[in-house]
Amino acid sequence: MGHITITQILFGVLSFVAIISGVLMIFTKNPIYSVLYLIITFFAIAGHYILLNAQFLAVVHVIVYAGAIMVLFLFVIMMLNLNKDTEPHKPAWIQIAAVTAGGIMMVTLVGALKGADQMKLAQPNDANIGLVNNLGKVLFNDFLVPFELSSVLFLAAMVGAVMLSKKNIH
Amino acid sequence: MSAIQIIPLTWYVTLSAILFGLGVLGVLFRRNAIIILMCIELMLNAVNLLLVAFSAHHSDPNAQVFVFFIMAVAAAEVAVGLAILMVIYRNSKSTDIDILNKLKG
Known part of the structure; x- marks a missing residue:
């Protein structure tokens, strides 16, 4: 190339x-x-x-x-x-330590994953997998129960958020 | 010509690692709890990007459904997290996480 x-x-x-x-x-x-x-x-x-x-x-x-x-x-x-x-400020030495630690972690991650060049294509790729038609079929055939459960999660999150931000709960 | 044929998977892995590292750096660097929540969002997005890249390279739609669920959980997490932050702000008049050390033994 x-x-x-x-x-x-x-x-x-x-x-x-x-x-x-x-x-x-x-x-x-x-x-x-x-x-x-x-x-x-x-x-x-x-x-x-x-x-x-x-x-x-x-x-x-x-x-x-x-x-x-x-x-x-x-x-x-x-x-x-x-x-x-x-805006609260951290002391300078904590900021330097945070940048050092975060930078070291980033370099380590990138360096460790750099050698993983053997990831080849498993099969000839299909450009249609990301379209709504295909994803909808997968979502409502294989993942129907998790999809419905996520609506329960949303309901719980909504109730929790409303309860938390209410004043004067006895 | 799509990116799947041209751009190697390693590039996406590297980009996701950098974005994830930026999220970790932000969590360590900042003291404002709202910014820390935003950095967690950035880390979630780095992982989402990696999942989509692998999904496209392996022609597997299941990973994209997973990303969809991660987005749903992230939305719920942000709603509850910001509600907790509002309560904390109401009680301590600050979003500084270093104030929240009452659970220390």
Whole structure:
């Protein structure tokens, strides 16, 4: 593979955006900017899903993460009125230790997985597996009970969230 | 031409490892509990991306259904986690996790 194709360029750009905005999310002082950078990361990951022919997951990812979860985060941050001034700081030596430990773990993970180059294709791939048609069949044939159970989980989570945020529970 | 033929699986493994490491770094680095929850989301997404990459390379739709369930659990987790954070903030007027050391023996 001598020349660089458009897909590789797209992969590079999306990965660069994801990693850079992830780093900015961690090191920005203002929590609202952190949320916005995390949304950029999520959009880059949705782009990766589209590159991988997982269109359904890309759409669900944008709806659930960028649409619901991050709005929830933003809403809580704005409701608590958090900003740069209220942001707690760790002592410098703990920050240095955290960066060292996290960096070492990242390097170890990347280095350990670098040698795993023997992962070849098991079979000729099928571009249709990520489409709604195919995934819906799998979801409602093989995973019907877990799917229904996840609705019970949502109900429990909803009741729990309402109960927790209620004032004056006796 | 899709990415499955062109981009080696190793690249996706590396990208996921970097994103997961960033999530761990954020959990260690920050003291604001909301940012720590966001870093946990980033780690979940790194794993999701890896699952989708393996799913696409092996033509196995089951992994994508798994990612779907992980998203559902993450949504429930965030709802309950933020509710707990609201209660903590109401009681201690702070989202600093270092205040929450009352369970220390």
